[in-house]
Amino acid sequence: MTKIVIFGYSKTGREIAKLLSDDEYDLQIIDENLLSVGKANEDGFYARHSSFSEDKMLEEIGIGKDIDVLFCTSTNDSLNLFVTLSARNLDKNLKILTLIYKNNDEKKMILAGANRTISPYDVGALKAYRIIDKPKVSKVLSLFSLQSNKLSMNEIVVPKGSILDGVYYKDISIFKEFDLIFLGMLDKELGDEFIFFSEGINHKIDHHDILIVLGSKSNIKKFKTHIGAL
């Protein structure tokens, strides 16, 4: 079970919590504001009050021990920064995703140890822009959204000895057979850069590489079984 901590029951924190409410996740919500804690409890989540101002408090809820993911979603950039830094200090492998409200805070957050940063305003603006400029792309993307559930984007780790191990991806028609679209892959040998299929390079797939495919959920499941990833 993935253990997740959400720091800051902001609007974003709340939406994340709603999406993670199934049983697969062990969710803890922390907020420095008692009112937000109350609101989270009202919404049916288990929430605690803490400012995370001391490492002891972080350790208490399991950071450095068994927490896998930390979302810093408070509305205050400097608070997010502080918690990110403290958590990174306790756990090198923790996945930390932090919200940034000011554009120039991105570098700071990465330096402090956040794996990824997201700016709520940029996301909203880009979404609005896409609707204006490319309405059809927006329509297709909405098919992939968690709510509509029609299509799914999935990542698949190539297992050792699989039929895909050691082949060049332009040479195979296996994706077509399962009505899937091969979007790209991450090659562990080449580092952390994601390679899009559309970049036009023909690349060899090895085991432990991660493929990203688009398709219906059932087809993806069939495909996974076929290549031995399930």
Next chain:
Amino acid sequence: MLAKLIVSFAYFLDSSKKYKEVKGFAYDLLENPKSKIKPYFDAFIIFLVLITVSILIYDIAHQISYHFEIVENTAVFIFILEWLGRFWIHDDLRHLIIQYHEKQIELSQKPKAKAILKIIILQKMKYMFSPMSIIDLLAILPTYRPLRILRIFLIFRLLKIFRYTKSLNTFFKVLSDKKFEFNFLFIIAIFAVFMSATIMYVFEGVGNNPNIGSYLDAIYWSIITISTVGYGDITPVTLTGKIVTLFLVGGGFMILVLATSVVTNALSDKMEIVRENKLLSQANKLSNLIVVFGFGRMGMALAHELYENGKNFIVVDKNEENTTKAKELGYLYMKADASEYEMINNLVFQNDVEKVVITTDNDALNLSILLTIKAERKDIEVLVRANNDENIKKFKIANADFVIFPYETIAEVAVEYIGNAVKFDAIENLILKKSNITLDEINILEGSDMVGKSISQIGLKHMSITTIAVLKNGSSRNFIFNPDNDNYKFEPNDSVVVIGDKKNIGEIKKSISRQFT
């Protein structure tokens, strides 16, 4: 009998499409500040004024050839036509007459010729005695040669130019806002002039000073001194006169300083508004305008995208700090309160607005803007930001075309990060970051030679462009996911959603549009 005739004529005009068209054209030409032809017409009239004034000035000392007279007469003829045109379009008499007639019917009385004529005369008199109409009329007079004195009215022809220069009008309007201050200064100045002139006349007027022969001389001296011009043709000779002069010079200086500061103040107060009017008129000339309400952080990020992609847009915010930022970035902006109908009317309804994006962090305000727009113009596409998930429904009820709840989008992206960091990267690269690989749409237009061809045939596969889906008639209800590269043949009005290199997609799009040139 006469009354009946006029009323039926009014009805006849009201039903005539041609009449309305002609009148509409005259309005566009002469008065409509938003029409496209008016600026040309204005420039033409200003040109005529300058030409004829030059001719008339030349004529004072020289004998002019008949060519110039033809020009002068033509110009005056045009001036007369222009005045008559304005006289005509000043009001819609037919509406008033019909209104009167309807009222009489209600009262079951017959229309009276006297009453109708009164309406007509009152309306037209109103125009004739308006300052601009008088200036126009006086501008025509100097042509009448037998009365050379009328040449003085030449000056009015120059005044005519004011009508066509908006900035001068605004300047006078700005000054008229400071009426109280100017009146005050004027009264003080008059008081100072008369007092000093009287003292001067009493002490130096009777023989002491040969230059002051009359009270008028004293006034003349006083005005020349108070205005700090000081020709020196009349100077005080007595001690009293000199003391009065000292005070007058000091006072004159004060009055000038005050007057200058009043003008500067008035201008700096109004300059912002003047500038905004100018921006608004700039927006007026743009087509397919996108209006962005709220220049907060989301508005700013959106404006940046729009700017980078060369879209026509204007941002609206009532916060001074935000509009200053927009100004610095070189965007078209308007500092205004979007909760006022008048503002939305001026900006959205009067312009060629295609889309509206409402991005403020206040849902009540967003709803009010949305409803104001949708109540009048359903065809304008409105995107609205919801700040609270409970309000998404309300915006949809209020007919918003799209509701953007940024927090949900972020959450969806963020959640991907838990187990699927690679997928997150792919999504982030495609959706949030700027990379060469992009999601785009290609529209297969009717009549394009792409129709009937397969994905491989139009070169998508060759360029490594991945086809995600084909939307039939652009609707997501009827779509084909992952169409076959060889078997699927494009039909007219297909929209193809693809992932690929920006440059490659651009080339495909160009090859479609080139066909239609």
